[in-house]
Amino acid sequence: MKIPNHLRWPGKVLRIETDDTDYTPIETIPEEYRNLVIPAASVFYTHDYDFDMLCQSIRLGPFSLWTHEVFAMENITLLPVTTKPIIALHFMAGSDVMAEITDNGPYKLSGKEVNLFKLDAAFHEAPMKRGDTLFSFHINVLPHVFSKLSTKHPELAQLTQKKLRKGSGPLHDRPYKINKVCFEIIQQICGCRYIEMLADKFLYRNCLDLFINFANQDKVSHLPSPKFDPEIMDAVPHAVQFLKENVGEEFNSAKMAYILDVNARELKAAFEATCFISAEQFHFQCKMYQAFKLIVNTKAEPNIIAKAIGMRDTGEFIKKFETYFDCSYIAVRNAQ
Incomplete structure (x- = not known):
């Protein structure tokens, strides 16, 4: 050329x-x-x-x-x-x-x-x-x-x-x-300090999550954009931040809406319509990202990490983690 x-x-x-x-x-x-x-x-x-x-x-x-x-x-x-x-x-x-x-x-x-x-x-x-x-x-x-x-x-x-x-x-x-959700993922990619296998697994999942979010947006692009009151729209970025900061709790839409002083049903709809992922799915995404960081950066046992991201069953946590990142828990632990 x-x-x-x-x-x-x-x-x-x-x-x-x-x-x-x-x-x-x-x-x-x-x-x-x-x-x-x-x-x-x-x-x-x-x-x-x-x-x-x-x-x-x-x-x-x-x-x-x-x-x-x-x-x-x-x-x-x-x-x-x-x-x-x-x-x-x-x-x-x-x-x-x-x-x-x-x-x-x-x-x-x-x-x-x-x-x-x-x-x-x-x-x-x-x-x-x-x-x-x-x-x-x-x-x-x-x-x-x-x-x-x-x-x-x-x-x-x-x-x-x-x-x-x-x-x-x-x-x-x-x-x-x-x-806002994609912006958070991009910031995470640009700030990633991992190398080799850890970078491969973590960044691959980040890229996949960006593609999935875009696919969700493309799927509804032919539909009219729903309208929400300004206070509901203003609450969405606060909801994103709330979910990021509270990965140690089980998802509770009513509690989140109460803390943000908005209607739970309207917040749920506005979150999905503007972030193209449900608040619950985004909370799970944050939990998996946090679990990866804890496995790499600490010597905590699996049950402690599960508890840190609000999951009671250690076996269920490991299964979900391995599915999400398409690699074994032990492989991530050993790559520290």
């Missing part, structure tokens, strides 16, 4: 999916960017007069996880490139970018939005103005692998059954908003 030669501003290659192994040694990355590095990731750092770019990639079974942070000191044209066809679940933050997606014209990538793209092997174009910043986070899957994911994960059937369009472009009608 040749880099486009008709560019108005200097072109800067942005790796979306490549087999490039010309990684940047961590010690050569400027100090101010090192806190952004995920220990399990392979890192590419590029700098010149026009821009700074930090790209990270992690291979996780069928998933290829990438993060990009770009700081434009002058007007530039990003040249996102993939060397093979992919399906990409793409989350965006920072400045808005008008991406020239091959064969389909401009597509606006806005902060706090998520899209599912099919991208052919090609260079694409995305101009950035001086002073713009970009944080792009995406999970790639090869198309032939993507179509089979629902065999193991039926929750993804909504996505894997989509007819792949000709050429590059989104696989849905409009961008979706990044909801």
